[in-house]
Amino acid sequence: MKKIVTILGARPQFVKGAVLSRILQKHNEIEEIIVHTGQHFDANMSAVFFEEMQIPKPKYNLNINGLNHGAMTGQMLEKIEEILLLEKPEAVVVYGDTNSTLAGALAAKKLGVKVVHIEAGLRSFNMQMPEEVNRVLTDRISNLLSCPTEIAVSNLKNEGFDGFDIQIEKHGDIMKDAVEFYSKVSEEKSSIVHDLGLVKNEFVLATIHRQENTDDKEKLSNIFSALETIHTTKKVVLTLHPRTKKMLEKYQLKPNITFIDPVGYFSMLELLKNCCMVVTDSGGLQKEAFFNKKFCVIAREETEWKELVTNGYATIARTSTENLVLSFNQFLTKNKSFTENLYGTNVGEKIYQSIKNLIQ
Template sequence: MKKIVTILGARPQFVKAAVLSRVISKHKEVEEVIVHTGQHYDTNMSDIFFDEMEIPKPTYNLAINGLSHGAMTGQMLQKIEEVLLDEKPDLVVVYGDTNSTLAGTLAAKKLNIKVAHVEAGLRSFNMKMPEEVNRILIDRISDLLLCPTDTAINNLMNEGFENIPTKIVKCGDIMKDAVEFYSKVSEEKSSIIRDLKLQKNEFVLATVHRQENTDNIESLKSIFEGLQEISKRKEVVLPLHPRTKAILDKNKLTYTVKMIDPVGYFDMLELLKNCNSVVTDSGGLQKEAFFNKKHCIIAREETEWVELVSNGFAKIVGSDAAKMIDAFKGFQNSTVDFSINLYGNNVGKKIYNEIFKLL
């Protein structure tokens, strides 16, 4: 039996990886060993997280977190190498653009183990983002690049990947499979809409956590001023990231926005299903908004998911409060067709088939 090691470091990666794990378990041709680096320490990732979401529990938990980028990546590289030497896999699977993803890729390649990168080819073209640096390095040394969109493939071609001995495949976005699977159970698992006394289509869901926004106090103020203005028209519900909360508290900033504690995946899905629209600086939430047929206002200067903008499902506003408000107003009368298939179907099965060819 062939063996793969999957490297994960954050809760969204576990949700995505669960899609592929379910396919693997059905075929019984491959053994999967899951390594959790511990990069994003999350008290919600207890046994109940894995049990309720039907996610395989990690074989290894390296518990590496709370360090600088360099220290974290270095320690991960060392520990993952030890795991790979013990497990001797035929291939390593990595997801996205975290330090865990980079460390897993480097460790594997230095041991001449093949690497498959899920979510390859994404680019923001903002080299100040640590994730952008990670993406470029990971793609350059991976053996199989599993791209979610034509844009991702075009990005690779523009970087000269036709001259690099790696296989590039458009397989769609694995998060689409995850949202479809978990949407069937989130309604019975979550009571957040009832608990918060929210009305369908009468609130806006918001998240703010990226350092480019939280570390610039003027940007943060402008974003929250925009949210406060929107809240005069629709209630704004904002699961508050700990870093954002700390900065708001430190600067004694208060706003008439409904700030709640961070929520689990089921709660977030229910908020997405029932909201009017979304304001976020998160990459993943932009797509999840689309999957739930919601318009998205992007509080960043760029997005990796450009097809959402070009097709009228999302609008980039940066930290400009006026642009945010205009986008919100514009989306209230939008008639765009959310039935367009931007991100494929049965993505987990397609990814499994491509990985199996490489084993």
């Protein structure tokens, strides 16, 4: 039986990986070995998480986290290489744009193992972002690029990828498959909306965690000033990332909004289904807002998901207090059907077939 090694390091990658894992198990033609780098330590990543999400438990846990980019990527590269020499897979599958993604791709490429990059071709065009560096380098050394959108395909063509010996496929966004699958069970798995006493469509879901925002006092102050203003109209519920918590304390900022601890995937889905809008600097949450028919205010200078903005489902408000509040107010009275199919269907199955063809 052919074998692939899947590299995962952050919770969104596990959610996406769950889709492909289920399809691999269904077809039972390719063995999957899962490696958890440990990049994002998360208490929700317990045995229960894997059981509830029907994900095979990782065969390898590297527990590499809390280091600077160079040290983290280097240690991952070393450990993943050892695993690949032992397992001898036909391909390595990586997701997104984390240090785990780049380390997995580099380790495979240097050993002559084929690389599959899922969520390829995304660009913020901001090389100050570590994620942008990771995704650009990973794309360049991959054998199969699974793109979520036509814009992602165009990005690669504009960078000359047509001239490389690399297979480019537009499969769609695998996160859509995950949201559709888990939305059916999330209400049974989480009672967070009831537990927090929240009323459907009467609260805004917010997340702020990107380093360019948290480590800049002016930006962070502006964002939370906007959230406080929004809070006077609709309750703002913000899942507090450890980095954001640390910097709020450092800058002595005490915003008057509702803070909650980071939540599991099912609870996040329930918050998304029941909120009226999303304010975030997260990339993945922008799409999950769309999948749950919610408008999204983006607290960043740019987005990788430009189709959300061009089609009127999201707006880039940057970190201006005025723009953030204005965007919120505009979306509050806006009606849209959310019926456009921006991200494909049966994405996981399409990716599986391309991987199967690659390693035959």
